[in-house]
Amino acid sequence: MVAGGAERYRAVGHRVVTGFLQSEVLDVLAALDRAQAGLGVSGSVAEIGVHHGKLFLGLHLLRKHGESSVAIDLFGDQELNIDSSGNGDLAKFRANVALWASDEGLVVHQGDSTALTTDALLGLAGSGIRFFSVDGGHTAEIVHSDMRLADATLVDGGVVVADDVFNQQWPGVATGTLRYLDDGAGLAPFAIGFNKVFFTQPEFCERYRTALEVAFGPRLRVATSHSTFAGHEVTLLLRQGAVDLLRRSELARTTYHRSYRGMVRALRSLSGRS
Numbered sequence: 001m002v003a004g005g006a007e008r009y010r011a012v013g014h015r016v017v018t019g020f021l022q023s024e025v026l027d028v029l030a031a032l033d034r035a036q037a038g039l040g041v042s043g044s045v046a047e048i049g050v051h052h053g054k055l056f057l058g059l060h061l062l063r064k065h066g067e068s069s070v071a072i073d074l075f076g077d078q079e080l081n082i083d084s085s086g087n088g089d090l091a092k093f094r095a096n097v098a099l100w101a102s103d104e105g106l107v108v109h110q111g112d113s114t115a116l117t118t119d120a121l122l123g124l125a126g127s128g129i130r131f132f133s134v135d136g137g138h139t140a141e142i143v144h145s146d147m148r149l150a151d152a153t154l155v156d157g158g159v160v161v162a163d164d165v166f167n168q169q170w171p172g173v174a175t176g177t178l179r180y181l182d183d184g185a186g187l188a189p190f191a192i193g194f195n196k197v198f199f200t201q202p203e204f205c206e207r208y209r210t211a212l213e214v215a216f217g218p219r220l221r222v223a224t225s226h227s228t229f230a231g232h233e234v235t236l237l238l239r240q241g242a243v244d245l246l247r248r249s250e251l252a253r254t255t256y257h258r259s260y261r262g263m264v265r266a267l268r269s270l271s272g273r274s
């Protein structure tokens, strides 16, 4: 916990830490963190697959007093990285933690996540987990195992952030996630955005969907809409490009057409054609 550290990391830090993360994920986490605080949800944070800490630091900096952060990765045991997803590096990870946060409350576990039991993880964390990022091995078997571990260690009102579920480069992630959902899942998806799917217990889904719609509804650069995923209602958070902005806003369209006509007039006059 560093005063203002989460904002500093959100504004600047994450841009210079190497890894795999769309910036808006940190805004989603901030909105869900506020919603958890309102609901009185507390617990540790954890990530399977920290690589150099790009997302992990965002979680670590959301810790409240007495909460811990568990970083799980193969790190130096890359011979066990059977699908070559990322390449955890403990020295780079620790350097990034030192630069953007501190190691207060940090617990590092080097090893294969599929060998980690629920009790062992709860022992490392010292409590149940309120934010759990699943971004380790990307095979169906590993994803299924990691989702079950996240489900079993999550506090009531905790949130699992699952990576690459709709990434065409990693079809195993979709297979493992759907297998988890078909296999007595205690969690349901409630939002999809920025290459992540967000899960919580069914009774919290509506609260968190509302929190995200309130946080992102007024933003021009993100559109919110609704859909279903595996039978569950989900909020979609969709990044908006220039063309989407023009489609959505009458004012943007008018301004665009006015400046376009102005530019054509200026070019005509320059070329002596008007």
Ligand SMILES: C[S@@+](CC[C@H](N)C(=O)[O-])C[C@H]1O[C@@H](n2cnc3c(N)ncnc32)[C@H](O)[C@@H]1O
Residues within 6 Å of the ligand: 018, 019, 020, 021, 048, 049, 050, 051, 052, 053, 054, 055, 056, 072, 073, 074, 075, 080, 081, 082, 085, 086, 087, 088, 089, 111, 112, 113, 114, 135, 136, 137, 138, 142
């Ligand atoms: C895609 S990267 C994670 C990216 C990271 N979350 C970020 O914010 O940049 C995947 C990570 O998972 C680790 N990994 C792969 N298989 C694993 C396993 N079975 N157990 C634990 N970690 C694993 C890799 O070493 C790598 O660092």
